[in-house]
Amino acid sequence: MIAFGTYDAARHPRIAVLIAGLRAHGVKVTELNRPLGLSTAERVRMLQQPWRLPVLAGRLLRCWAGLVGDAVRQRRAEGRPGVVLVGYLGHFDVLLARLLYPRSVVVLDHLVFAGDTAADRGAAGLRVRLLTGLDRLAVSCADLVVTDTEEHRLMLDDPAKGVVALVGAPDGWRDGPASGGTTGEPSVDLSVVFFGLYTPLQGAPVIAEAVRDAVAAGAPLRVTMVGSGQELPRARDILAGTPGVTWHDWVEPGELPALVAAHQVCLGIFSDTPKGVRVVPNKVYQGLAAGCVVVTSDTPPQRRAVGQHVELVPVADPRALADRLAELCDPAVLAAARVRAARGRDRIRPQVVTEPLVAELRRRGAL
CATH class of the missing domain: 3.40.50.2000 (Glycogen Phosphorylase B;)
Structure with a gap:
């Protein structure tokens, strides 16, 4: 299994919990990780304020270039992974994962719905609709979607595509x-x-x-x-x-x-x-x-x-x-x-x- 993306396990420990839990079940997990270096609040702010998007795009492309190289080297060393786990805040990363691993099972840890989070923080109108569209695009690229509560699983267009795993806490x-x-x-x-x-x-x-x-x-x-x-x-x-x-x-x-x-x-x-x-x-x-x-x-x-x-x-x-x-x-x-x-x-x-x-x-x- 590959844990893939621009996640930051120090700031957002959810992915660290999933990786540790999978390893405890005997699953070999190789991390391909290039942290984006932005907090949840910063990512949401950029998505709400379009003039900030070039900064996000620039950082994302640099991280993705590194991830593509990492993926090539991993593929040569270990072959095609059966499962690719895209870490928390992977709305964009899951698109790259789908392109790089078209025959693998792509799992998206969808702890946060971008549209829902923006609405909770006071956004409305077109911004929320665009972010909700981003949620749907990200989910459509995954074969399996991990949510933290049953309520979030039922927010998926196809709840049967989801599985609930509590957030837990790192050891x-x-x-x-x-x-x-x-x-x-x-x-x-x-x-x-x-x-x-x-x-x-x-x-x-x-x-x-x-x-x-x-x-x-x-x-x-x-x-x-x-x-x-x-x-x-x-x-x-x-x-x-x-x-x-x-x-x-x-x-x-x-x-x-x-x-x-x-x-x-x-x-x-x-x-x-x-x-x-x-x-x-x-x-x-x-x-x-x-x-x-x-x-x-x-x-x-x-x-x-x-x-x-x-x-x-x-x-x-x-x-x-x-x-x-x-x-x-x-x-x-x-x-x-x-x-x-x-x-x-x-x-x-x-x-x-x-x-x-x-x-x-x-x-x-x-x-």
Whole structure:
């Protein structure tokens, strides 16, 4: 099998999870990877602002030239691959993969629908229609499409072409002890962390209102907010004057697991946007893997994927979130939540989350 594309596993660990899981099932995976060097936000911004497209096109063509050379050398050394896995954000890469490997089974990891993501971030009209067309073109080039939730699989024009594999978390998130912030002398405060891009689906204003109200009511919280993006200014305004809140605009990907593991509670997403009720975000899986108690919104995909192991609250409800955080300040309640969370760590390992993909490829005779 070839893992192919301009993906960046350090910024977007989904592809790393799939590769690790496939290898754990005994599949030989050779990576042909030329990272594009653009974040999700930068790619979406370029697609929304046509005058930026020449930059994207230039970078893409340089990466593709390298990939073509890599593919030629790989073909000479190992022959035609049975399966080509195109990594996350591979809307364009899958076109090249189809051209280079016309007789291989091309698998597209379609974690993000470009049109859906742009709409969630405020785009409308022609831009969304063009990006939706790009989604359809990318999917049409693949033989099998991997999505992260059943809701996303059903968004495909042909859902039978899809297979659901949970996002999971890289093993690097488990390297440290599952301490949930209990190393050293325990703090009297409940330590809480949120990290993300502050997009509408994450519901950062809901988090901010909940933290503000919980602290005002006397809950002993120590909160770390990591990241930057569209709704950061509003979240900062809401939390202005609230004690115990620390802000980080950026944390290096290699440092993030240790930072999260140093907290007792990791926050997921809380909005009621259409996209927000269809996804299970990376941070939910990563928080569990890091040994935290995870609090997130009670949506069908999150309930189905990890509902027995996380603390669910109604969507877009700051009061409910504030109440749950206050409850977790009770050591007995927190201890029980930790037990539930610990039982979910093995369910999100790469080997487990890739089982449906491996089963489907074997059913097709591709492995």
